[in-house]
Amino acid sequence: xxxxxxxxxxxxxxxxxxxxxxxxxxxxxxxxxxxxxxxxxxxxxxxxxxxxxxxxxxxxxxxxxxxxxxxxxxxxxxxxxxxxxxxxxxxxxxxxxxxxxxxxxxxxxxxxxxxxxxxxxxxxxxxxxxxxxxxxxxxxxxxxxxxxxxxxxxxxxxxxxxxxxxxxxxxxxxxxxxxxxxxxxxxxxxxxxxxxxxxxxxxxxxxxxxxxxxxxxxxxxxxxxxxxxxxxxxxxxxxxxxxxxxxxxxxxxxxxxxxxxxxxxxxxxxxxxxxxxxxxxxxxxxxxxxxxxxxxxxxxxxxxxxxxxxxxxxxxxxxxxxxxxxxxxxxxxx
Amino acid sequence: xxxxxxxxxxxxxxxxxxxxxxxxxxxxxxxxxxxxxxxxxxxxxxxxxxxxxxxxxxxxxxxxxxxxxxxxxxxxxxxxxxxxxxxxxxxxxxxxxxxxxxxxxxxxxxxxxxxxxxxxxxxxxxxxxxxxxxxxxxxxxxxxxxxxxxxxxxxxxxxxxxxxxxxxxxxxxxxxxxxxxxxxxxxxxxxxxxxxxxxxxxxxxxxxxxxxxxxxxxxxxxxxxxxxxxxxxxxxxxxxxxxxxxxxxxxxxxxxxxxxxxxxxxxxxxxxxxxxxxxxxxxxxxxxxxxxxxxxxxxxxxxxxxxxxxxxxxxxxxxxxxxxxxxxxxxxxx
DNA sequence: CTGTTAGCGCTTTCAG
DNA sequence: CTGAAAGCGCTAACAG
Numbered sequence: 056x057x058x059x060x061x062x063x064x065x066x067x068x069x070x071x072x073x074x075x076x077x078x079x080x081x082x083x084x085x086x087x088x089x090x091x092x093x094x095x096x097x098x099x100x101x102x103x104x105x106x107x108x109x110x111x112x113x114x115x116x117x118x119x120x121x122x123x124x125x126x127x128x129x130x131x132x133x134x135x136x137x138x139x140x141x142x143x144x145x146x147x148x149x150x151x152x153x154x155x156x157x158x159x160x161x162x163x164x165x166x167x168x169x170x171x172x173x174x175x176x177x178x179x180x181x182x183x184x185x186x187x188x189x190x191x192x193x194x195x196x197x198x199x200x201x202x203x204x205x206x207x208x209x210x211x212x213x214x215x216x217x218x219x220x221x222x223x224x225x226x227x228x229x230x231x232x233x234x235x236x237x238x239x240x241x242x243x244x245x246x247x248x249x250x251x252x253x254x255x256x257x258x259x260x261x262x263x264x265x266x267x268x269x270x271x272x273x274x275x276x277x278x279x280x281x282x283x284x285x286x287x288x289x290x291x292x293x294x295x296x297x298x299x300x301x302x303x304x305x306x307x308x309x310x311x312x313x314x315x316x317x318x319x320x321x322x323x324x325x326x327x328x329x330x331x332x333x334x335x336x337x338x339x340x341x342x343x344x345x346x347x348x349x350x351x352x353x354x355x356x357x358x359x360x361x362x363x364x365x366x367x368x369x370x371x372x373x374x375x376x377x378x379x380x381x382x383x384x385x386x387x388x389x
Numbered sequence: 390x391x392x393x394x395x396x397x398x399x400x401x402x403x404x405x406x407x408x409x410x411x412x413x414x415x416x417x418x419x420x421x422x423x424x425x426x427x428x429x430x431x432x433x434x435x436x437x438x439x440x441x442x443x444x445x446x447x448x449x450x451x452x453x454x455x456x457x458x459x460x461x462x463x464x465x466x467x468x469x470x471x472x473x474x475x476x477x478x479x480x481x482x483x484x485x486x487x488x489x490x491x492x493x494x495x496x497x498x499x500x501x502x503x504x505x506x507x508x509x510x511x512x513x514x515x516x517x518x519x520x521x522x523x524x525x526x527x528x529x530x531x532x533x534x535x536x537x538x539x540x541x542x543x544x545x546x547x548x549x550x551x552x553x554x555x556x557x558x559x560x561x562x563x564x565x566x567x568x569x570x571x572x573x574x575x576x577x578x579x580x581x582x583x584x585x586x587x588x589x590x591x592x593x594x595x596x597x598x599x600x601x602x603x604x605x606x607x608x609x610x611x612x613x614x615x616x617x618x619x620x621x622x623x624x625x626x627x628x629x630x631x632x633x634x635x636x637x638x639x640x641x642x643x644x645x646x647x648x649x650x651x652x653x654x655x656x657x658x659x660x661x662x663x664x665x666x667x668x669x670x671x672x673x674x675x676x677x678x679x680x681x682x683x684x685x686x687x688x689x690x691x692x693x694x695x696x697x698x699x700x701x702x703x704x705x706x707x708x709x710x711x712x713x714x715x716x717x718x719x720x721x722x723x
Numbered sequence: 724c725t726g727t728t729a730g731c732g733c734t735t736t737c738a739g
Numbered sequence: 740c741t742g743a744a745a746g747c748g749c750t751a752a753c754a755g
Contacts (some may be wrong), residue, residue, distance in 0.1 A: 065534070067748055078726045083750055088681075092724055111507050115452050116748035118510075119731045124449070126492075128509050134478045145466045147495045156509040158460075159493045161481045173445050175490040176452075176460050176510070200399070281674055303626055313675035341647035342676035401732055412742045417734055426740055450732035453747045 058186065066108040086112065120178070123237035125155045127363065128180040128199070132187040133163040136279070139186075141336055145356050146184075153364060155181070162189045172198045184317035185210075188250045194218075194254050205359060206375075217375035218358045222252075223259045225348035225380030229301070229330050230263035232346075232382055236389060238298040238328060240270045244287045245303045246279040250367040254372075256303050256332075272297050277307045284310025291315070297327050305338055308345045312387065323387035329387040338385060348389030350380045363383055400442040406439040431589055449458040451455065452513070459489045461697065462514040464532070466521040467497040473520075479662060480518075487698060496523045506532045510623065519544075522584045522664050526551075530610075535708050536698045539693065540709075542646055543586040551709035552692045557593045559682035559714030560687040563635070563664050564597035566680075566716055570723060572662060574604045578621045579637050590637050590666075599693070606631050611641050618644020625649070633722075639665035639672055642679045645719065656720035663721040679723030684714045 072082035077097050084091035084099035093101075104110075118124040127150055131139070135252035136145070148155055158177050165171045168189065172178060185195050191210040204215045211217035217258030233241070241264060248254045257274075264271050273294035277283030284307030291300065291311065302308040312319065318326035322344035333348025355378045362369055362376075411431050412638035417427035419435035427435075438444075452458045461484055465473070484491055492511050499505045502523065506512060516537035517528050525544040530607040534552070538549045567575070575598060582588045591608075598605050604667030606645035608627035611617030618641030623646065625634065636642040646653065652660035668683025689712045696710075698704055 069748080070749095079748095080726060080750080081724090084725095087750090097725090104451065113453075113513075113748050114508075114510055115449055115458070115513055116731090117750075118449050119447075119453065119733095119748080120750045124510055128726060134474060134481070140468060140474065141585060144495070147468070147493060148498055151495060151499060152504065154508070156511050157493050161478070161485060164482055165485060174448075176448050176458055177448055177490050178445065178446070185685075187565070223699050223732085285675075308551065310677075311676060316675075338672075340618075340643060340676075342643075342674075402734095403732080413733080414742060414744095415734080415740090418741090421734085428740060431741090447732050450747090451734075453732080453749095454734045456747085 065113075066110045068110070068112065070108055071101060071104045071110050074108060075100040077101060079384065086110075106168060107368050120154075123181055124176075124179055126158055126176070126180045127155050128158045128160055128177045129185045130160045130162055130183065130185045130187045130189070130195075133161055142352050142355070145352055146359065147224045148362050149356050150363065152217040153360065155363075162187050169198055182366070184359065188252075199200070203363070205362055207359070209250070209255070209373060212322065213261055213372050214322075216362050216369040216373065218355065219375045219377055220350045220355065220361070221376075221377040221379045222256050222348070223380075225350070225382050226256070226259040227263050227266075229348050229388075230260070230267055230269065230298075230384035231329060232384065232388060233299045233330070234269060236328070238269060240272050240295060240297045240299075242272050242275065242291060242294070242297040242300045243303075244275045244277055244284065246277060246307075248276075249281055253303060258304075277302075277304075277310075278305040279306060281306045281310045283307055288314030291327075299328040299330065301330045301332075303332045303346055305333045305335040305345050307331070308347075308387070309337070309343045312343060312345065319387065324387060324389050328389050331387075334383050338382035338383075346385040348380050349383055350378045355380050399447075399502075400444045402444070402446065404442055404703070405435060405438045407445050408442060409434040411435060424519065433594075457515055458494045458510075458513055460492055460510070460514045462492045462494055462511045463515045464494045464496055464517065464519050464521045464523070464529075466523065467495055476686050476689070479686055480693065483690050483694050484695075484697065486692065503532055516700070517602050518693065522586075537697070540697055541693070543584065543589070545709060547706050550696050550707065552689065552696070553586075553709045553711055554684045555711040555713045556590050556682070556690065557596075557714075559716050560590070561597050561600075562594040562596070563680070563682050563714035563722075564601055564603070565634075566718065566722060567633045567662060567664070568601035568603060570662070572603060574606050574629060575620040576606050576625060576628075576631040576640050577637075578607065578609045578611055578618065578634065578635045580611060580641075582610075587637060594635055594637075611638075611644075613638040613640060615640045615644045617641055619648055621645060622648030624711070625661075633662040633664065635664045635666075637666045639667045639669040639679050639681055641665070642681075643671075643677045646677060648669050653721065657719060658723050662723050665721075668717050671716075672717075678720040680719040681717045682714050683717055684712045688712050 067156050068082050072079045082101045084248055085093045085098040162168050178200050183199050185206050188208050192206050192212040192215040195204045206215050206217040243260055245257055246253050275287040277287050288311040331347040333346040334347040338345045358376045402416050403413055406413045416435050419427045420433040426618050496502050517533050518539050520541050522542050524548040526540050526546040529538045540549050540551040577594055579591055580587050609621040611621050622645040642663055665679040665681040668681040672679045692710045
C-alpha cells in the first residue's frame with residue numbers, strides 16, 4: 056500500500072497519513088487530544104498507523120503553530136533552603152500530573168538575568184511561577200512571552216494572579232500561645248527585611264506583640280540560616296531576659312537552640328520558650344523539636360494548580376489567594 | 390526607510406532583515422553565534438536593527454531546523470533527599486552558565502513514565518542527566534531523542550558516559566579510621582539494596598571490614614531516612630555490643646544518634662562510634678556531628694559539565710568517570 | 724467530514 | 740559574500 060517511508064529518520068505525521076491513506080490534516084485531527092471531526096473509520100486507521108510506526112509528534116513543531124509548549128517555568132533564587140524541599144517535590148509532581156513539564160530556573164547568581172531568560176526555551180513557557188524575590192510582576196511579564204505569571208514572592212500586582220501564605224493567622228496563634236503561658240518579654244530574630252514577605256512578617260509579629268501587651272526587648276537580624284541563628288544566640292540576653300524568642304525561620308531557631316541547649320531539658324524550655332517559622336520537616340528530628348508556624352503545603356499547591364489548570368479563573372484586579380498558616384506546637388515552646 | 394512592520398506582534402527575523410535592508414538569510418547569519426560570512430557593514434546594520442526592534446529569536450522555530458534546544462533534562466526520583474540539595478543547586482547553576490536551561494523531571498510517582506516523557510518537550514532535550522534509579526541506560530536512550538544520556542545512577546553501560554562516586558576510597562578510610570582506634574565489632578545499617586549503587590556500597594563495607602579483621606555483628610536495613618535510622622537504633626545491640634556503627638546515609642545515622650544520644654557526651658562516643666554517609670551540610674549543625682563520607686561536589690559537577698560541554702570527549706566503551714570519596718571525621722566517631 | 728493550501732520563524736543549501 | 744528558495748513538522752483556515 057505504502058512503501059516504508061524512511062530508512063532511519065523518525066516517522067512524521069506525513070508518514071502516518073500516508074500509511075493510513077488519509078491527508079496530513081486528517082491524521083493531525085485524529086491524533087489531536089481535542090475532539091476534532093474525523094470519520095470513525097479513518098480515525099481508527101490513523102491511530103493504528105501511528106501505533107505501528109511508533110510515531111511521536113514533534114512538540115517543537117507543534118508549538119510553533121499552537122503557541123503553547125506545555126511547559127511551566129519555576130523561578131527560584133537557589134535551592135538551598137531546606138524549606139523549599141517539601142514544597143517543590145509536591146509542586147513538581149502535581150504539575151506533571153497536569154501533563155506539563157517544568158523548567159527550573161535559578162536566578163540567584165546569574166548576572167544578566169533578562170538576557171539569560173530571553174535566550175532560552177523558558178521564554179516561551181506557558182506559565183511562570185515566581186518564587187524568587189528577584190523581580191516584580193511587571194518585570195517578569197516582560198521577561199517571558201507568556202500570559203500567565205503567577206507571583207509567589209509577594210511582589211505581585213493587580214495584573215497577575217498571586218498565591219500567598221497568610222502569615223498573620225499563624226503568627227497570631229503563636230504569640231497568643233506564648234501570652235497564654237505568661238510570657239511578658241520577647242526577642243524577635245528576623246531575616247533581612249529586604250524582601251517584602253519578611254517585612255510583612257515582622258509587622259505581624261509586632262502587631263501581635265502589641266495586642267497581647269508583650270514587650271519586645273530587642274530585634275536581632277540574621278539571614279534565615281542556621282549559622283545566623285547561632286550568632287544571634289550569643290546576643291540573646293543582651294537586652295534583658297526574654298521569656299520567649301520568636302524566629303522568622305526554623306533554621307535560625309535551631310541555631311539558637313544549639314547555643315542554648317542547656318536551657319532545654321528534653322526539648323522543653325527552662326529559661327525561654329522558642330518559636331520558629333516554616334514548619335520544616337526537620338523539626339521532626341528529636342534534636343530540634345521547634346514549635347513552628349507553617350501552612351498546609353497541599354493547600355498551597357492546590358491553589359497554584361487551580362490557576363495553572365484554568366488560567367481563565369483569574370481576572371485582573373483579583374486579590375491574591377491566601378493560604379492560612381497555623382501554629383504547630385512542639386516542646387521548644389513548652 | 391521601512392514602515393514599522395507589525396502593530397502588536399513580536400518582531401521576527403524578517404522584520405530585522407527588512408529594517409536592515411538585507412535578506413533574511415543574511416540577517417540570520419549576522420545574528421548567528423557561529424562565525425558565518427557576512428559583510429561587516431551589513432552585519433553591523435543587522436545588529437542595530439535587531440537591537441532597535443528588540444528582536445528575540447524564536448528558539449522553538451530555530452530548534453526545528455537546528456535540532457538542538459539548549460535544554461538539559463535532569464531526571465530524579467523525587468527531591469526529598471537532603472543530600473540532593475547542595476548538589477542540585479550547584480549543578481543547576483553550572484548548567485545555566487553553559488547557556489543551557491534545565492527541565493526537571495520527577496519520575497517517582499509517574500505511572501506511565503515513558504508516555505509522560507515522550508509527550509513533553511523533554512523528549513527533545515540535548516542531554517539527559519539520570520540520577521533516578523528508574524531505568525538503565527538503554528531504556529533512557531529509548532525514552533529521549535537525544536544522543537547524550539549521562540548516567541549518574543550506576544545503571545550505565547558502554548554506550549553512554551557515566552560519572553560515579555568512587556565510594557570505595559572513602560569507605561576504606563572510614564573503616565581504617567575505626568580500626569586504628571581499636572574497633573573490633575561493628576554493625577552496618579543499610580538502605581534497600583535494590584539500587585546497584587547501594588549494593589556496591591555494602592560490598593565495599595564488607596570488604597573493608599574483612600581487610601581489617603572487623604567482625605560484623607549484624608546488618609540492619611533501613612531506607613536512608615531518619616525514621617528508619619531511628620527504628621534501627623532500637624535493634625542496635627540485639628546481636629551484641631558493637632564498637633562502631635556504620636550507616637549508608639547520614640540521615641539514618643542521625644536517627645541512631647537521637648536514640649542513643651545518652652551514649653554521646655558533647656557528640657563524642659562513650660559506647661560506640663558512629664559513621665554516616667553523604668556528608669550532608671546538616672552535619673554542621675551542633676546536634677548532629679556525624680562523621681561521614683562524601684565527595685567534593687564541585688569535582689563531581691565539573692566532570693558532568695565537562696561531558697555536557699563537549700559530548701565528543703566520550704566514546705563508547707570508555708569507563709565511568711570516578712570521583713573519589715573521602716572520610717570526613719567528626720566527633721561522633723571519636 | 725475532508726483535502727488543499729498556507730503558514731508558524733528560522734536556517735540552510737545552492738546558485739549567483 | 741549574498742539572496743532566493745526549500746524545507747524543519749505540524750496545525751489552521753477554507754473551500755469542497
